[in-house]
Amino acid sequence: MNKVGAYARNYGIVWAALLLFLLLAITTPAFLTVDNLRNIMDQQAVTLIVAVFATIVLISGGFDVSLSAVYILAPLVALRMMESNQSGWILMLVGTAVGVLCGLLNGFVVAKGRINAFIATLATSLIIFGLAYLVSGGSILRITNVDMRAIATTKILGITSATWIAVVCVVVAMILLERTRFGRYVFAVGGNRESARLAGVPVDRVVIWAFTLAGLSAGLAGSLNAARTLTAQASDDFGLVFTVIAAVVVGGTSIAGGSGAIWRTVVGVFFIALLGNGFNLNGIDPIVQRIVQGLVILAAVGADAWSRSQRE
Amino acid sequence: MSGPHLSCRGLSKRYGATQALAEVDLDVERGSIHALVGENGAGKSTLGKIIAGVVQPDSGSMELSGRPVHFGSPRQALEAGVTIIAQELSLVPERSVLENVFLGIESSRGPWVLRQALRRRFTELTDSVGIYVDPTAIVGRLGVSDQQKVEILRALARKAELIVMDEPTARLSKSETHALAATMTALAGRGTTFVFVSHFLDEVRGLADTITIMRDSRVVRTAPSADETHDSLIVAMTGRPLDMTFPFKIPPAPDAPVVLDVSGLTSAGRFADVSFSVRKGEIVALAGLVGAGRSDVAHAIYGASSVDSGTMRINDAEYRPSSPRSGLRAGVALIPESRKDQGLILDRPVSDNVTLPYLRDVERFGLISVRAEDEVAEDRSARAGVKTSSVEANVRTLSGGNQQKVLFARTLMRQPVLLVADEPTRGVDVGAKRAIYDLIVDLAAQGMAVLVVSSELEEVLGLAHRVVVMHEGRVVASLDGFVATEESIMQAAFGLSGNGESSA
Numbered sequence: 001m002n003k004v005g006a007y008a009r010n011y012g013i014v015w016a017a018l019l020l021f022l023l024l025a026i027t028t029p030a031f032l033t034v035d036n037l038r039n040i041m042d043q044q045a046v047t048l049i050v051a052v053f054a055t056i057v058l059i060s061g062g063f064d065v066s067l068s069a070v071y072i073l074a075p076l077v078a079l080r081m082m083e084s085n086q087s088g089w090i091l092m093l094v095g096t097a098v099g100v101l102c103g104l105l106n107g108f109v110v111a112k113g114r115i116n117a118f119i120a121t122l123a124t125s126l127i128i129f130g131l132a133y134l135v136s137g138g139s140i141l142r143i144t145n146v147d148m149r150a151i152a153t154t155k156i157l158g159i160t161s162a163t164w165i166a167v168v169c170v171v172v173a174m175i176l177l178e179r180t181r182f183g184r185y186v187f188a189v190g191g192n193r194e195s196a197r198l199a200g201v202p203v204d205r206v207v208i209w210a211f212t213l214a215g216l217s218a219g220l221a222g223s224l225n226a227a228r229t230l231t232a233q234a235s236d237d238f239g240l241v242f243t244v245i246a247a248v249v250v251g252g253t254s255i256a257g258g259s260g261a262i263w264r265t266v267v268g269v270f271f272i273a274l275l276g277n278g279f280n281l282n283g284i285d286p287i288v289q290r291i292v293q294g295l296v297i298l299a300a301v302g303a304d305a306w307s308r309s310q311r312e
Numbered sequence: 313m314s315g316p317h318l319s320c321r322g323l324s325k326r327y328g329a330t331q332a333l334a335e336v337d338l339d340v341e342r343g344s345i346h347a348l349v350g351e352n353g354a355g356k357s358t359l360g361k362i363i364a365g366v367v368q369p370d371s372g373s374m375e376l377s378g379r380p381v382h383f384g385s386p387r388q389a390l391e392a393g394v395t396i397i398a399q400e401l402s403l404v405p406e407r408s409v410l411e412n413v414f415l416g417i418e419s420s421r422g423p424w425v426l427r428q429a430l431r432r433r434f435t436e437l438t439d440s441v442g443i444y445v446d447p448t449a450i451v452g453r454l455g456v457s458d459q460q461k462v463e464i465l466r467a468l469a470r471k472a473e474l475i476v477m478d479e480p481t482a483r484l485s486k487s488e489t490h491a492l493a494a495t496m497t498a499l500a501g502r503g504t505t506f507v508f509v510s511h512f513l514d515e516v517r518g519l520a521d522t523i524t525i526m527r528d529s530r531v532v533r534t535a536p537s538a539d540e541t542h543d544s545l546i547v548a549m550t551g552r553p554l555d556m557t558f559p560f561k562i563p564p565a566p567d568a569p570v571v572l573d574v575s576g577l578t579s580a581g582r583f584a585d586v587s588f589s590v591r592k593g594e595i596v597a598l599a600g601l602v603g604a605g606r607s608d609v610a611h612a613i614y615g616a617s618s619v620d621s622g623t624m625r626i627n628d629a630e631y632r633p634s635s636p637r638s639g640l641r642a643g644v645a646l647i648p649e650s651r652k653d654q655g656l657i658l659d660r661p662v663s664d665n666v667t668l669p670y671l672r673d674v675e676r677f678g679l680i681s682v683r684a685e686d687e688v689a690e691d692r693s694a695r696a697g698v699k700t701s702s703v704e705a706n707v708r709t710l711s712g713g714n715q716q717k718v719l720f721a722r723t724l725m726r727q728p729v730l731l732v733a734d735e736p737t738r739g740v741d742v743g744a745k746r747a748i749y750d751l752i753v754d755l756a757a758q759g760m761a762v763l764v765v766s767s768e769l770e771e772v773l774g775l776a777h778r779v780v781v782m783h784e785g786r787v788v789a790s791l792d793g794f795v796a797t798e799e800s801i802m803q804a805a806f807g808l809s810g811n812g813e814s815s816a
């Protein structure tokens with residue numbers, strides 16, 4: 001009973017994702033086509049990039065609401081800086097740098113200010129959204145140099161460059177978390193802060209790094225998205241963060257910190273993507289989609305809480 | 313009503329590959345104090361948890377006052393009058409004693425709690441059981457023994473008749489232990505049944521009516537406590553004749569250099585003007601009552617807390633640690649007092665916990681080599697005597713004593729110059745205690761300086777070459793560990809003597 005529970009909690013999401021995949025493959029003819037699958041991957045690239053680094057923040061016991069704001073601000077700053085001479089590389093570089101700065105800000109506020117991460121990043125979100133309006137003057141910034149799309153859409157081995165960038169991010173995050181001192185420290189800080197401190201873990205530095213990486217990923221993802229859509233616009237839409245946190249949690253990383261894995265988030269992202277794709281292909285109302293997504297998240301968080309209470 | 317209060321038959325429990333409990337039969341008389349003893353991992357906590365419905369057995373049955381029962385949860389057990397007080401107390405520290413005792417069963421009218429009625433019930437309860445605690449006191453500010461009284465009151469307020477206590481005295485001072493024992497004896501006289509787990513065999517024999525000895529997940533025997541001796545218990549627990557409890561003391565070389573020198577160390581409100589030194593190969597015990605400031609001093613030496621004034625030197629070089637990291641860098645290692653709150657990351661594997669402060673040692677080309685890590689973790693765990701199915705197992709799945717040994721395995725990663733061990737054998741069984749003592753003596757013999765904080769006088773006397781006694785944040789005596797006695801230490805600890813050989 002207990003064992004079944006533990007197993008379901010550990011690998012349930014994998015089975016659920018596989019089942020969903022099979023279900024769609026059987027019921028929905030338009031699903032199992034190279035184009036559709038490639039599209040799903042391409043569309044999820046941006047979410048995936050942010051989600052894997054948000055996973056690290058969550059495991060460290062933190063939470064970052066400001067990722068949406070960073071995602072929106074980063075390309076605006078980059079485009080403003082370039083004005084006439086637009087280049088894809090500068091967009092990515094400057095956008096990522098903006099992300100790093102925002103992440104550093106979050107990290108410092110959370111680590112040194114000892115402020116609850118959720119509240120702290122909610123506050124910085126507002127600041128960053130505000131900056132986005134100021135930088136853009138409230139108008140849509142367009143990319144006139146159409147060649148810049150290539151940064152996101154070039155096909156390599158049949159897969160878009162955006163997808164490749166996401167793959168690289170996944171691999172980097174995995175290595176960081178599983179095979180480096182930093183990764184171990186992240187688990188330790190999220191698992192038990194005081195034990196970590198007494199074991200010589202530089203707790204503040206770990207927290208700052210985790211937020212910085214997440215900020216970096218949001219800046220990178222925002223720039224990538226701007227290159228793909230050839231526009232950037234200020235808004236105070238928290239949408240990305242919801243999708244990202246949903247994916248992380250559905251994958252099985254605990255919001256309580258101390259446990260989780262990158263592969264889980266990858267599965268979580270695709271589970272939610274498959275759900276959405278299935279609904280779209282079958283022409284189901286987007287409102288229903290949202291409700292189902294909400295239920296899935298509740299189920300995932302509920303399973304986490306339940307398994308926590310089961311263990312002594 | 314005759315017949316036992318609780319009767320278990322054939323209880324078994326398996327965790328993955330580990331058989332935690334095998335075919336256990338147990339009869340507990342009403343109004344008795346029934347002790348469970350055994351080595352670490354023998355299955356005592358598992359049995360206690362099954363009795364109180366915290367975990368469910370794979371097979372076997374239980375009867376309460378002759379009626380078959382199945383507890384699917386602690387709540388069901390409590391409804392039947394059975395509860396457990398775990399070693400980590402489950403009180404709400406910010407709230408008052410009164411609120412804690414009646415949490416969830418308040419007298420109320422609609423949403424309003426009736427404080428007057430609560431007070432009256434509290435007085436009735438304390439009068440009927442003879443335990444007294446100030447109902448308005450904030451629980452977090454009470455000593456551990458008073459907190460335990462609150463836990464007991466809370467259990468009794470919920471009409472518990474059988475209370476399981478898992479190592480209730482592990483964190484108590486001698487006098488607090490006496491207070492708890494008196495409470496338990498009085499309650500037992502009024503019909504409350506206690507099942508309690510402890511590693512202090514003399515305390516067990518003094519307190520319990522009946523003792524059940526466990527080994528390797530089975531019951532070896534159950535006998536009246538009067539029939540057992542310290543030695544008979546140990547032989548039955550370990551399955552081998554006992555050797556001396558403490559290893560032979562090897563004094564440090566007369567000209568051994570001073571490794572740690574502490575002078576005038578002061579931290580406002582915690583300790584003042586603390587001076588002493590530890591030489592190479594020397595084992596110094598920091599003795600005193602709980603709350604005398606010993607752990608604070610230990611933390612300050614490790615760099616885990618700051619000091620206001622005073623100086624420290626390590627191997628004659630100035631030493632001002634600003635964090636545990638700088639302590640570690642200077643070759644100081646700490647085994648903290650509470651393994652769960654300060655030592656371990658419970659939901660990570662044994663290997664991660666062992667290597668955490670020294671990950672550089674298992675890196676290859678900047679990345680952690682899992683092979684190298686597992687190898688070194690296995691080696692250190694074996695040397696520290698950790699019993700685990702694999703170093704990949706989460707520390708949470710280890711028994712209490714084995715968790716403690718994981719912390720020792722960690723300090724074996726490198727050879728520190730100074731080991732500071734705060735209550736190093738808390739919750740550790742007799743056999744494993746000896747193993748840890750051997751380890752400490754061995755490390756000292758190899759030239760490590762060792763500072764042991766301990767509330768167990770036996771341990772202080774058995775290990776220390778020198779005993780530094782603290783009282784209310786000050787060093788009051790420094791005694792020769794070869795001639796010190798329990799009396800001389802206690803006198804100083806209570807602040808009575810002041811004429812120990814004057815401090816160094």
Ligand SMILES: Nc1ncnc2c1ncn2[C@@H]1O[C@H](COP(=O)(O)OP(=O)(O)OP(=O)(O)O)[C@@H](O)[C@H]1O
Pocket residue numbers: 327328330331332333350351352353354355356357358359708709710711712713714739741
């Ligand atoms: N949740 C768990 N998952 C896996 N194994 C467990 C779990 N809990 C206990 N065990 C294993 O069951 C065995 C018995 O453990 P138990 O905690 O009952 O020992 P104990 O007698 O209380 O020891 P100690 O004196 O060290 O507290 C041990 O080998 C332990 O590793």
Ligand SMILES: [Mg+2]
Pocket residue numbers: 356357358478711712
């Ligand atoms: Mg135990």
